[in-house]
Each structure stands twice: as C-alpha cells, then as structure tokens.
Amino acid sequence: MYQFLYNLIGNEIIAGLLVAVVPLTIILVFALFGIWLERKVSAHMQDRLGPMRTGWHGWLQTVADLMKMLQKEDIIATDADKTLYNIAPVLVFTGSFAVYAVIPFSSKLLGSEVEIGLFYVLAISSLVVAGILMAGWSANNKYSLLGAMRAAAQIISYEIPTALIVLSMVMLTGTLSLDKISQMQTSSFWNWNIFGGAIFSLSKFLLIPFMFVGALIIFISTLAEVNRVPFDIPEAESELVAGYFTEYCGMKWGMFMLAEYGNMFAVSAIISILFFGGYQSPFGYLGNTIGAQWLVPFEQGFWFLAKGLTLVFVQMWLRWTLPRLRVDQLMTVCWKYLIPYAFINLIIIGIISIL
Amino acid sequence: MKQYLRNTWDGIFTVLVGMKVTFKHLFTPAVTIQYPDVKVKLPERVRNRLYVNMDDCIGCDQCSRACPVSCIEIETVKSIPGEDLGITSNGKKKALWVTKFDIDIAKCCYCQLCVFPCPTECIYMTDVYEFAEYERSNFLYKFATLTDEEAVQKKLNYEKFQAEKAAAAAKLKPETPAQTENKSE
Numbered sequence: 001m002y003q004f005l006y007n008l009i010g011n012e013i014i015a016g017l018l019v020a021v022v023p024l025t026i027i028l029v030f031a032l033f034g035i036w037l038e039r040k041v042s043a044h045m046q047d048r049l050g051p052m053r054t055g056w057h058g059w060l061q062t063v064a065d066l067m068k069m070l071q072k073e074d075i076i077a078t079d080a081d082k083t084l085y086n087i088a089p090v091l092v093f094t095g096s097f098a099v100y101a102v103i104p105f106s107s108k109l110l111g112s113e114v115e116i117g118l119f120y121v122l123a124i125s126s127l128v129v130a131g132i133l134m135a136g137w138s139a140n141n142k143y144s145l146l147g148a149m150r151a152a153a154q155i156i157s158y159e160i161p162t163a164l165i166v167l168s169m170v171m172l173t174g175t176l177s178l179d180k181i182s183q184m185q186t187s188s189f190w191n192w193n194i195f196g197g198a199i200f201s202l203s204k205f206l207l208i209p210f211m212f213v214g215a216l217i218i219f220i221s222t223l224a225e226v227n228r229v230p231f232d233i234p235e236a237e238s239e240l241v242a243g244y245f246t247e248y249c250g251m252k253w254g255m256f257m258l259a260e261y262g263n264m265f266a267v268s269a270i271i272s273i274l275f276f277g278g279y280q281s282p283f284g285y286l287g288n289t290i291g292a293q294w295l296v297p298f299e300q301g302f303w304f305l306a307k308g309l310t311l312v313f314v315q316m317w318l319r320w321t322l323p324r325l326r327v328d329q330l331m332t333v334c335w336k337y338l339i340p341y342a343f344i345n346l347i348i349i350g351i352i353s354i355l
Numbered sequence: 356m357k358q359y360l361r362n363t364w365d366g367i368f369t370v371l372v373g374m375k376v377t378f379k380h381l382f383t384p385a386v387t388i389q390y391p392d393v394k395v396k397l398p399e400r401v402r403n404r405l406y407v408n409m410d411d412c413i414g415c416d417q418c419s420r421a422c423p424v425s426c427i428e429i430e431t432v433k434s435i436p437g438e439d440l441g442i443t444s445n446g447k448k449k450a451l452w453v454t455k456f457d458i459d460i461a462k463c464c465y466c467q468l469c470v471f472p473c474p475t476e477c478i479y480m481t482d483v484y485e486f487a488e489y490e491r492s493n494f495l496y497k498f499a500t501l502t503d504e505e506a507v508q509k510k511l512n513y514e515k516f517q518a519e520k521a522a523a524a525a526k527l528k529p530e531t532p533a534q535t536e537n538k539s540e
Contacts, residue, residue, distance in 0.1 A: 317377060
C-alpha cells in the first residue's frame, strides 16, 4: 500500500500520511459501528430493543452521541495537572492507533511491512499504560488514581500470558511478521494455526489441542488488556465512577472511548492473524475461481473484518454475560492459572515443533 | 492439583453455560415496547382521568360530597319555571343550571368514589393517562358548559324570579297582616 502510493505520488511524507488515514478511518468507522453494536447486543441480551429512533434500528445513535460530545464544554479541574491531563487521552489513543500500522487488512492493504510486527505490537500497546497512569494521576482524583493503578497492574500482569502465547506462535511459525504469519495459513481453514498450521504431518494433529488452549488463553488475556468486562476493574462504574477517565468530558473522554474500541478491534485482529488465518479466506477466493485477480484483496479485506468483528462480538457477548472480577480474583486468574498454562503450552508446542 | 484442574474446568465450563443463556436471550423477542408508538392494553376497570358528561349532569352535588380530597367544586342555580333544561339520557328531568363544575385533577386521588353516587352516571373514569402539564393551573378542568356571561344571566334570572315571587308574595301579604291587625284589635 505504502509502496504503491509512493510510486503514485513520489513523496514519502504524503504517501505515509495517506497510508495512516486508512486505519484511522477504519478505527473511526469501527468505533461508530462498535458502540452501536454493543448497545444492540446488550439490549437484545437483556430482552430490550436498545436505540430505535435514530435511523433504522438506531444506527445513527453513535453519530448523535458524537455530535453531543463535540458540543460539550471542555472542563479541566483546577487542581489537575493540565499538561499531563491534556496529553493522556492523546497518548492512549496513539497507543491503540499505532498498533494498526502493522496489521495487514489484506495482502495489498497493510501499513508497514516490518519484520518484527508482533514485537512492535506488544511494545507499542504498552504505551497505553503510560497514558492511563498519566490520566489517573493528573486528574487529582481518588477514583481516577485508583482506576489507573488497577489498570496498570492489570495490563502489565496480563501482558505476560499474552507474550507467552505470542512466543509459542513465533516458535511455531518462525517469524514475527504478521503478514508472513497470515500468508502461511492460506487456501483453507484447515491450514489455520488453530488447526496446527499449514504443514501436513503428525505434529499438526498433535498441536491442535494446544492451539485451542493457546487461543483461549490469548483471548482471555487480551480481553483483560483492553479493560473489558469481566476484567474492567479499572473502570468499574459501580465502584470507581469511571476509573481513570472519571474527570474527563467531551471529546477527551471520547478519545478514551475511541481508544477502547480501537483496542478491541486491534486485539481481535491480532488473535485472528495468529490463530484464524488473518485475512485468508476459509474456503478459497471467488476472484481466483472466476479469474478476476483484482477481487482477491477485497475478499481478503472482507474476511479479515468478518473475523475481527466475530471476535469483537464474542467480547461483547462475554461482557453482557459475566460479572466483574474482584482484584484478587483477577490476579489469581492471571498468575495462578493463565501463566502456568501458557508456560506448559509453550514448552509442549516447542517440543512438538522440534519433532 | 486435582482442585486446580477442577477450578480450571469450572472456570471455562460455567462461563460457557452463562454464554449459552445470554445467546438464547439474544433471539428472544424484546419484552419492552416502543412506548409512545405502541401502548400496553389497559385493564378493563382502570382508573385514570375523570370526565364529566355535562349533558347528563343534573347538578346534584353528590360527587363533590363523596370526594375525599374535595377536588370537585360545583355551583348551581335553580331554573325558573318555563325554562326547559331537557332531560338526561336516563330520563331524569334537569332542574338546575350548573354554572360551575371544576375538577382539580392535580388533587384527584383516583379513588373513583365520585363515580358511584352519580344518579345519571355522567361522571366517570376514562382511559386517558397522559395529561402532564407545564403549569399547575392547567390541571383545573372546567366542565361547565355555560359561559360566564350565561351563568351570570341565569343567576340574575333566578334572582329576578325570586324578587318577583317575593313581590307577589308581598302583594298578598298585606291582607294577612291586616287580618291579624284586626284580630289584635
């Protein structure tokens, strides 16, 4: 994508900016759609209807909310540390936006073809923690600080199982590049990593149960990293008002919201790349069958979005099913269950991939 | 170790059970309704806003007396002979001009006690329940069909009739006092 635009325009900066606009658009549109979906899913799970008045089944509700948010007064508390307070939402959003730089939406649409994509994702998504701590500290509010502390503790703890599973996938595939991992799982869903990868051998069948365990663990731990229910103690509206963004209002609050939904899709995308074949179609491409090669990247984009949105839906589904974990339960789940399982999984996958 | 594995299993299995329940509810029809567009059917004997059918009202004041919160105010003027007020739907002859029939619905407690004594069944509960107002004074419902001028007119008519009657009586009277005078003498 970048190379194509660079050849077309001939200017590095403009081409780079244009490439950056694509994921930004995707985040914004996804946030609009995701918030609406969340409302509808929650409503229908509780036998309600949800927003119904703005557009067909209320699909414009988020737009209306956005309009309201833009009109709001920007209030900064007197005792807040203004510099940090203003930087924090931008930093949090940057963290979640920067992840999209390496995510391949299809074989033709990817921002940066870096070889260390997975490593970059893990590193850059930790920026969010800094932003959250900044937001909590600068607001000079007990609830904000408590929320920020919890968020930091939680995100850092849950990065370990995530990293362990990512490590085992790196051992299996032998690459850190998200694009290459996607390319490996081509042609059929049977070649997805959750079914042991593309190489047909005994080890493929041995890997399948451990891949399921790995997918489950990374799903749980990334769920905790994006602060979603049942791991939403940093926000915990029933105890901490809104956690680290209690004091924010208007569009700054909106940026936290945007970052949350951006993160949701980002982690879903990472999981789908690692385990569910990324942008690869589960059956093969219509474009190849009818001889229209230009159709393939669009199909890939469709499959990528479909997989990502399915995982996002599962996240929402869990949110409206489970109650919130207590702090000690949260730590127990991470340190006593996920990490040992992830470790054992890592060792077993390592042994099998040597075979 | 056994407990540990059991905990792990419970952790996964119970979540799946919960997810199954919520997934089922995803496809159950909503129990809520789109309120202002769709309304719940009211029970048959529902008690809501009062209404008075003035065509049938005979101004007997029984509803006002039955009201435990005194939210009904009625003033009547007697009709003079020769005036035809018509009859009610159940055949009672009307004898009073109802010059004022006010119900302060803000005071009303919806007990329906005013409905039972009414001899012509002209005061009753309707099924209207959306009558919020911005001004409290708007809750004073005036049911009297006569305009203020008409009411004043009726009152004057009656007073005039009374005066005429009194005058007629006075004409007759002097004879009787004269008789008594005679008697006393």
